[in-house]
Amino acid sequence: MTKTRLLLLPALGLLHVALPLTAAQDALSEIQAIVQPVALFGGNEWTDPANYQAKAIAWLESDPVSANNNNNNIADARIQQRYALACIYYATFAVPTMYTVAEPRGWIDATGWLSDADECTWFGLTCNDNSEVEKIALGVNRLTGTFPAETAIMASSITHIDLFRNYVHNAGDAGNAWMGQLTNLTHLYYGQTNFEYDGIPPQIGQLTNLIEYDCSFTRYFGPLAGSTFAPLQNLEYLVLTAKFSKVIERLQVIVFRRPLSKIQRTKYRRRARVRTANR
Structure with a gap:
């Protein structure tokens, strides 16, 4: 491939000169061009x-599966998927937060991650027939940092x-709002993490396919808006525990039953899924 570069020559100024790029340089720019839209x-x-x-794109550029995408017949969407997964790894592997020690340990199990193996074989991932990631199951795996958007x-x-x-710490809109884009989610669990928000993120209300939702024992606090849950007509299991001011004076579980405008409050005794009456 040939691209134009600028050369500064004495007394001649800037000239556009066509120089061939090396194969490595060409592959690097191609990978970035594929990922840049997302x-x-x-x-x-x-x-x-x-x-x-930056660590994720650097890995992707050295990843033989992605770098040889033309020879391997890898679609752009697969390269973007591998980039997203690399972001998850680098954002949560031994990354300190205000709630961890200065040098936290890495994941308990990272088998396959960032290898040249098919990402569908990496620990905790399940794919559909099109090699698209359907399930991310990394519970109780010592993730730290911030789970990335x-x-x-x-x-x-x-x-x-x-x-x-x-141990992930996702705070405010920057750490929570992106979940509203995952409109195909049916199951979402991040109980006993350091997700933090004033109330429940309103974007959760966009997950209209959600069947099970657990955000128990996070750092959610403040008033609850019932309107967040009103669109979740498929919701069957819900577990919430937090110190919600103006709603609950002490730590409790809130059980939403149909209609969702009615809230039953019970003291927390054990972690359990709570079945709603719409099933």
Whole structure:
């Protein structure tokens, strides 16, 4: 492939000169061009090598599966998927937060992750017949850092996410709003994590296919808006525990039953799924 470069020659100024790129340079630019449309900040996040996104794109450029996508007949969507998964790994593997030690340990099981194996064989992942990730099951696996918004790159296929009992800290809109893009989700579990928000993120109300939802023992707090749950007509199991001001004076489980505008409050005794009456 030939691209134009600028050369500064004495007394001649800037000239556009066509020079051939090496195969490695060509592959690198091609990978970035494939991922750029789904990058959160258009690829600007790759300029800081400390960012998890920069680490993810660097791995992708060295990944033989992605770098040889033409020879391997790998679709662009698969490359974007591998980028999203690399973001998950680098954003949550031994990354400290305000709720962890300064140097936390890595995942308990990271078998296959960031290898040249098919990502559908990586630990905790299940794919559909089109090799698209459907389920992410990384519960009780010592994830730290922040579970990344790049997960939404796979929104068209993901139906299950299980992050139960990990140390990830997702705070405010930046850490929670992206979940509203996962409109095919049927099962979402992140109880006993450090997800943090004032109330329940309103974007949860966009997950109209949701059947089971557990955000128990997170750092959600403040008033509850029943309107968040009103669109969730398929919801069958719901577990919420938090200190919700103006609603509950102490730690409790809130059980939403049909109609969702009616709330039954019970003291928390044990972690259990709560069945709603609409089943």
